[in-house]
Amino acid sequence: MIVWESVEVTYGSIRVLGPVSLEVQSGEWLGLIGPNGSGKSTMLKAALGLVEHRGRVSLGNGNRRPGLDIAWMPQRPQMPEEMGMDDYVMLGRTPHIGYLSSEGKHDHDTVRLALKKLNLAELANRPLGTLSGGESQRAVLARALAQEAHILLLDEPTASLDVGHAIDVLEVVDELRKLEGLTVVTAVHDLTLAGRFADRLVLLADGLIQADGPPHSVLTEENLKSHYGSGIRVVHDEDGPTVIPTRRSND
């Protein structure tokens, strides 16, 4: 469980987020949606203490311990070109390894498992600089999984993946969530994909929560048009809402 209580972030005199209050239950998958610059990434960073903020982020039962409780997949990760994939994923074990000690057997096992879950085992010895966009993105997710945290904050986890790989990756996350009771918060641009996987969507715009609820109640043409502009159609069927971009001139 993770709770944002009146969290507010300002850069100088510009308010980029909040105040927002949001509670995500253990085992829940919450999708953060919203146009560019609406505050999605900032909200995730506030949870990790990476940006100064007013208000409080807590885990319900105590204070957050970034790294141990919360794993984060950044939108634009820095990936040293020469570093091997296995060493990169091992960085996810950092919160578990003392400052002056080095990794043990459990750490190696965890890394191997994370690589396997994301179909990266064969690329374990490859330098990060030789990976494709999709492989890199899966490597970052593997690093986050290796942290064995119970809360996953994923910032655009499928941004450079084709639709097949995107579904694969989100299925892996969903499987882990069900198996290990992980709490998942994702910021996603692909609205349809967000609606397919998340239990609940929160629509952010101008740093404030505009809508909050199950996908079919948030992904409505009315909501989307007022925050993304015209040119959006939503079709509801048994798979859930599907968001279809259309030409603005047709509206």
Added chain:
Amino acid sequence: MISPSSQTLARSSRLGWIAVSIGVSAVVAAAGAGLLVGPADIDVWGVLLAIADTLPFIEIDHGLTEVEHTVLFEIRFPRVVLGGLVGAILAVAGAAYQGVFRNPLADPYLLGVAAGAGLGATVAFATSGDSGFIAPLAFAGGLVAVVVTYSLGRSVGGRTTTSLILAGVAVAAFATAIQTYLLQRNVETLREVYSWILGRLVTVGWGEVMTLLPYVVVASAVLLGTRRLLDVLGIGDEEASALGLNVGRVRLVVVIAATLATAAAVSVSGLIGFVGIIIPHTVRIFFGWSYRVIVPLSLLFGAAFLMFADVAARTIVSPAELPIGVVTAFFGAPFFVLVLRTMRRSG
């Protein structure tokens, strides 16, 4: 587009025994050259036997005269050891700075140590004829400069390292200005200060070695202990913090260790340039990207490099001596270019 054939394997983050053996051999070879070469022509066997003689439970007749024995143990030996210590610490401090600031051009003098120490030494030369003041004042000058740099950088820029590096530039410029003014007013000290700035390994018995040793031991222990964390810093402050690393504290500890040792080295040897940049980069090119490898190997190759450089400094214009800083740059720069070109072509 990457073709399958160019998909190389990543270099290991483990320190291999082959690399360590090469490093240790280089240190032994350099120390051997340093002990055997010098204006006093001492017999090679005599040197080897005399060294063996110092080992416990071994007594050998080495056949050296008393003068030769003194030259060996009171002049050459301390000088070789001092060269090794200074080279090791400059190289390892350079590696640490490059890691902690994620800047390949960072060197041990980055935060104003050199300029501060230079100012301290100039004050010593200008105000007192006693050479005993040079080292303490250089040490104090270096530390004051870094403390000012650090507080300035933090007060201006918060979390970024760029503001720290820029503060270093400002502090260095300021210290250099005062130093230049002092030199203008005391032209007679110009030559001495200049020779100090170019770096020199002049020893009087074991005094300098004993002064420097504790700094080198403590700093090496800290930097070897934190080298894994330098790899974590490689993904940036933000992501490292999200992994629970206290980035500010790690950076502070590493900078303190590297700076104290650099200031101590500078105070006894002057400003020996280039070691802190070329050694870590050469090690990186040959043995891989990870600081778990770079830090310990820089320690070994830095020591070997400076001991060799000192042999060259003592012999090229013998019986006079070249400033060792001139040698490190004169041989180091082309060597480094060669390494860069070879590796780029084959890699």
